[in-house]
Amino acid sequence: xxxxxxxxxxxLVKQFGDHRVIDGVSVGVTRGEVVFLLGPSGxxxxxxxxCMNFLETPTGGEVLFHGQPVDRxxxxxxxxxxxxxxxxxxxxLFANLTILDNITLAPVKSGLMTRTEAETQALxxxxxxxxxxxxxxxxSQLSGGQKQRVAIVRALAMNPEVLLFDEPTSxxxxxxxxxxxxxxxxxxxxxxxxLVVSHDTDFAMELADRIVFLADGKVVVDAPPSVISASDxxxxxxxxxxx
Amino acid sequence: xxxxxYKKWLxxxxxxxxxxxxxxxxxxxxxxxxxxxxxATFPPYEFYQGSSIVGIDADMVREIAKxxxxxLVIEDMAFDSVIAAVQTxxxxxAASGITVTEDRKKQIDFTTSYVKADQVIxxxxGSSIVGPADLKGKRVGVQHGTTGDMYMTENIxxxxxxxxxxxxxxxxxxxxxxxxxxxxxxxxxxxxxNKGLVILPESLVSEEYAMxxxxxxxELLAMFNKTMxxxxxxxxxxxxxxxxxxxxxxPLAVPAVPEEEKGLWKRMQDSFQTNFVKDNRWKYLxxxxxxxxxxxxxxxxxxxCIGFLVAVVRSAxxxxxxxxxxxFLCHIYLTVVRGTxxxxxxxxxxxxxxxxxxxxxxxxxxxxxGVNSGAYVAxxxxxxxxxxxxxxxxxxxxxxxxYGTTMRSVILPQAFKNVLPALGNxxxxxxxxxxxxxxxxxQDLTKGGDIIRSQTYDAFLPLIxxxxxxxxxxxxxxxxxxxxxxxxxxxxx
Numbered sequence: 001x002x003x004x005x006x007x008x009x010x011x012l013v014k015q016f017g018d019h020r021v022i023d024g025v026s027v028g029v030t031r032g033e034v035v036f037l038l039g040p041s042g043x044x045x046x047x048x049x050x051c052m053n054f055l056e057t058p059t060g061g062e063v064l065f066h067g068q069p070v071d072r073x074x075x076x077x078x079x080x081x082x083x084x085x086x087x088x089x090x091x092x093l094f095a096n097l098t099i100l101d102n103i104t105l106a107p108v109k110s111g112l113m114t115r116t117e118a119e120t121q122a123l124x125x126x127x128x129x130x131x132x133x134x135x136x137x138x139x140s141q142l143s144g145g146q147k148q149r150v151a152i153v154r155a156l157a158m159n160p161e162v163l164l165f166d167e168p169t170s171x172x173x174x175x176x177x178x179x180x181x182x183x184x185x186x187x188x189x190x191x192x193x194x195l196v197v198s199h200d201t202d203f204a205m206e207l208a209d210r211i212v213f214l215a216d217g218k219v220v221v222d223a224p225p226s227v228i229s230a231s232d233x234x235x236x237x238x239x240x241x242x243x
Numbered sequence: 244x245x246x247x248x249y250k251k252w253l254x255x256x257x258x259x260x261x262x263x264x265x266x267x268x269x270x271x272x273x274x275x276x277x278x279x280x281x282x283a284t285f286p287p288y289e290f291y292q293g294s295s296i297v298g299i300d301a302d303m304v305r306e307i308a309k310x311x312x313x314x315l316v317i318e319d320m321a322f323d324s325v326i327a328a329v330q331t332x333x334x335x336x337a338a339s340g341i342t343v344t345e346d347r348k349k350q351i352d353f354t355t356s357y358v359k360a361d362q363v364i365x366x367x368x369g370s371s372i373v374g375p376a377d378l379k380g381k382r383v384g385v386q387h388g389t390t391g392d393m394y395m396t397e398n399i400x401x402x403x404x405x406x407x408x409x410x411x412x413x414x415x416x417x418x419x420x421x422x423x424x425x426x427x428x429x430x431x432x433x434x435x436x437n438k439g440l441v442i443l444p445e446s447l448v449s450e451e452y453a454m455x456x457x458x459x460x461x462e463l464l465a466m467f468n469k470t471m472x473x474x475x476x477x478x479x480x481x482x483x484x485x486x487x488x489x490x491x492x493x494p495l496a497v498p499a500v501p502e503e504e505k506g507l508w509k510r511m512q513d514s515f516q517t518n519f520v521k522d523n524r525w526k527y528l529x530x531x532x533x534x535x536x537x538x539x540x541x542x543x544x545x546x547x548c549i550g551f552l553v554a555v556v557r558s559a560x561x562x563x564x565x566x567x568x569x570x571f572l573c574h575i576y577l578t579v580v581r582g583t584x585x586x587x588x589x590x591x592x593x594x595x596x597x598x599x600x601x602x603x604x605x606x607x608x609x610x611x612x613g614v615n616s617g618a619y620v621a622x623x624x625x626x627x628x629x630x631x632x633x634x635x636x637x638x639x640x641x642x643x644x645x646y647g648t649t650m651r652s653v654i655l656p657q658a659f660k661n662v663l664p665a666l667g668n669x670x671x672x673x674x675x676x677x678x679x680x681x682x683x684x685x686q687d688l689t690k691g692g693d694i695i696r697s698q699t700y701d702a703f704l705p706l707i708x709x710x711x712x713x714x715x716x717x718x719x720x721x722x723x724x725x726x727x728x729x730x731x732x733x734x735x736x
Binding site (some may be wrong): 083 | 656
C-alpha cells in the first residue's frame with residue numbers, strides 16, 4: 001500500500017465459534033479511491049466492513065488508520081469512528097429524531113460543532129440532496145431512497161475521511177436505487193474516499209477504481225474493473241455474468 | 244463517559260431520597276411523646292368518634308400521659324400488629340383490650356390488669372348454637388390475633404379470622420358464618436346495633452385485660468402501674484368507666500336499631516347519611532384518597548428512577564459486558580423484590596428496616612412501594628430497550644457517539660415510547676396495591692373506608708364508595724396515558 005492509504009486491514013480473521021467467516025483478508029483504500037467489495041452471499045463482505053469500524057470485534061489481524069493500529073479503547077474507538085462514516089443497508093436513521101436532528105446529533109454531541117453550525121451545515125447538505133423541506137419530518141415519513149440519502153448525509157456531517165457503505169441499495173425498491181447511486185456518483189466525483197459492499201456488479205464496474213472479489217472469507221482478486229472484465233477465472237466470470 | 248454519567252444519576256437519585264427523609268422525618272420534639280397503639284374497632288375500649296380515637300383504653304392512657312406530662316399520640320393499626328409495634332419500639336404502649344396470656348407475657352410486659360372480661364359467643368336469634376359445646380364443626384368468626392382467636396384455635400378448631408370484630412359481626416348478620424367469638428364489651432355494642440343477634444348467656448372463657456409495654460422499658464411499666472394505682476385510688480378510673488358503661492356493664496349511648504320497616508330508597512338515604520354525612524365521615528374518604536394519591540405518585544416516581552437505573556445497568560451489561568458487580572446486585576434486587584409479596588415487604592420495611600428509626604409511615608409506604616415497583620419497571624424498561632432495533636445503536640456508535648450518549652439520545656426515548664402502555668399498567672397496579680397500607684396503620688383510601696365501616700357497622704356503602712373512588716382514579720389515569728401515547732405517536736409512523 002502506498003503512503004496515502006487511509007484505511008487498511010491486514011490479515012483480518014473473524015471467527016464465530018468454530019466457523020471462520022473471514023480468513024486472512026487484507027484490503028486497503030487510498031485517498032480519493034472508490035473500492036468495491038464484491039462476492040457471493042456469505043463471502044464475508046459485510047463482516048470485513050463491520051470489522052473495519054469494530055461493530056464486530058476482529059478475532060485476529062490488524063486494522064490500520066493512516067498506517068497506525070487503531071486505539072481500541074472506548075475513547076479511541078469513538079474518535080476513530082468519527083472519522084470513518086458508515087452507511088447501513090437498513091439506513092438506521094434514528095426513529096425518534098427529526099431528519100435535521102438525525103444529522104446534527106453526532107457533530108453536536110461529539111463537540112465537533114455548535115448546534116447552529118451543525119444545523120447550517122445540515123440544511124446545506126439537505127439542500128444539496130433536495131430534501132431541505134423534510135428537515136422537520138421524521139424518518140418514518142420518508143421513502144426508502146430518501147432515508148438512505150439522509151443516512152449518507154448524516155455520515156457526511158461528521159466530515160469523515162472515508163465512507164463505508166454496507167449494501168446501500170439492497171433494501172431499496174428498484175425505482176429508488178437510482179437516486180442513491182446518483183448521490184454516490186457525485187460523492188465519488190468530489191473525491192470522497194469510499195469503500196462499498198455491494199451486489200450490484202454493473203454499478204461497481206462503472207464507479208469503482210478497484211474491485212476486491214471475496215469468496216469463502218478470502219480475497220480472490222483485487223484489481224481495477226478493466227482487469228476484472230478481462231479475467232479468465234471462471235468464478236469471477238460467472239459472478240459478473242461475463243461471456 | 245457513561246460511567247460518570249450513571250454516577251451522576253445515582254447522585255441525583257440519592258439526593259431525591261434524602262429529600263424525602265428530611266421532609267418526612269422532621270418532627271420537632273418539644274415535649275416527650277408517649278405513643279400508644281391500638282386497633283380502634285373495639286368499642287367501648289377504643290373506637291373513632293369523629294376523627295379522634297376515644298374509649299376506655301384511650302381515655303385511660305390519655306390521663307396517664309397527662310399526669311406524667313407526656314404528649315400522647317394514638318396510632319390505629321391492625322390488632323395483630325400492636326404487640327409487634329411495642330416490641331420493635333415503634334410504640335411505647337399498646338392499649339387495645341389486650342388479654343393477658345402466657346404466650347404474650349413471653350413477648351412483652353403487662354401492666355396491672357384493669358378489667359376482667361369474657362370471650363362471649365354471638366349468634367343469630369334462634370340459632371342451633373346454645374353453648375360453647377355447640378361450636379365444634381360450625382363456622383365461627385373471630386378477630387385475627389385476639390384471645391378469642393387463640394382459644395378457638397387451641398381448644399376447638401380453626402376459626403375464620405377477620406381483620407376486625409365488625410367485619411365478623413357483619414358476616415354473621417349476612418349468614419356467612421354461624422357464630423362470632425368476641426370480647427364481651429364490644430359484643431354488647433354489636434348486638435345493640437344489629438337487629439337479630441344475641442349473646443349466649445354462657446361465655447366461652449374468662450380473662451383479664453392489661454396494657455402491653457416492651458420488656459426493655461421497666462421504668463415505663465413502673466410509671467404506668469404507679470399512675471394506674473393512683474387513678475384507681477382517686478376514683479378517676481371509675482369515672483372513665485362510667486363514661487362508656489352503665490352500672491350493669493351495658494354500653495351507654497348506643498343508637499337504637501330502627502324498628503319500623505322502611506322503603507329501599509329511604510334506607511339508602513339513611514345509610515348515605517350515616518356513612519358519609521354524619522360526623523363528617525366523608526373526610527375519611529377524602530383524606531384517605533389524598534394519602535393514597537401521595538403515596539402512589541411518589542412511589543411511581545421512585546419506582547421509575549430505580550427501574551430506569553436498573554434497566555440501564557442490566558442492558559449495558561448484556562450489550563457491553565461491563566458493570567458485572569452492579570448487574571449482579573440488580574439481579575438480586577429483582578429476584579428478591581419480585582419473589583416476595585408487597586405486603587410482606589411493607590411490613591419488613593416498617594418493622595425491620597426502619598424498626599428503630601422514627602420515620603413517617605407515609606415515607607415507609609413510599610419506599611416500600613417505590614422499591615417494589617422499581618423491580619417491575621426495570622424489567623418493563625429493559626424489554627423496551629431490547630425491542631429497539633440493534634441498528635439504532637450501531638448507527639450511533641458508527642458516528643463516534645459513546646454507548647451512553649446513544650442510549651440517552653436514541654435508544655431510551657424509543658424504549659420509553661414502546662413500554663408506555665406496560666408502564667401505565669404497572670402504575671395502575673401500584674395505585675391499587677397501596678390499599679394494603681392499612682397494615683402499618685396508614686389511613687389511606689381503603690383504611691378510610693374500613694374506619695367508616697367500623698363506626699357504622701355497614702359494609703355496603705363504604706366499600707362501594709372506596710371501589711368507585713379507585714375506579715375513577717384509574718379511568719382518569721388511563722385517559723391521561725392514552726393522551727401521552729397519542730402525543731408521542733404523532734411524531735412517528
